[in-house]
Amino acid sequence: MKTSVKQLVDRALEGIETISVEQARALLDDEGTVIVDIRDVRELYRDGKIPGALHAPRGMLEFWVDPESEYHRKVFSSGKKFVLYCAKSHRSALATQTLQNMGLEPVCHIDGGFLAWRDAGLEVEEVAQ
Template identity: 60%
Template sequence: MKKTSKALVEEAMELVTTYTVEQARALHGDPGVQFVDVRDVRELEREGVIPGAIHAPRGMLEFWVDPESPYHREEFAHDKEFVLFCAAGWRSALATRTLMDMGLGRVSHIHGGFSAWKESGGPVAEKPTKKRVG
């Protein structure tokens, strides 16, 4: 193995903007900031969500951000700062670096992720359920 996952995360951390949970909480609700949850849907169901965050699973993020992708999502076409988070801050660090490489302007992540957010007393809600039609 040429690079470990730990080495990749450490490299990303040197390049990306990382907010403390306190800084992130101060940004929460700012209309110029969009929180992006890159955790797996099962984590959202089990642990809850940050109100107002959009869910973009790590496996689809690059496709949803890319305006040339058939999977592009309009939420990523706005001129906002995108603050990514996962459970502990590792996946979000890698995702932030990838989005920087893709040319997304203002992108950052939260040190300690959702776990640190929750421990700090940040607002948490249950994952919204989709209404079934039919």
């Protein structure tokens, strides 16, 4: 039987932490937290990003997290809390589950993603091309 994306996301949501945009906003200035934007760079150029967010494209995320990968980024070995987001929170749910499976902790994602952040009237940082 075929598994749909909705089923994959629903399964991921059962085992991961999801936080609200308000909770994410409260973490924005926390030095122990890294907000991670996993959207495509074209989405950042078009829509902006959460201020101070680290851009880690979804296609490279696992490689950047894995300390044995030649593409590893030290920030992911910092012991900080990682808060992921995408546009609507589907990709970030799957990515959060994957990073948990890789042993990265603590990691969570923002319910509703960037669109919920923007729709809540929270600050958006422009990204220059």
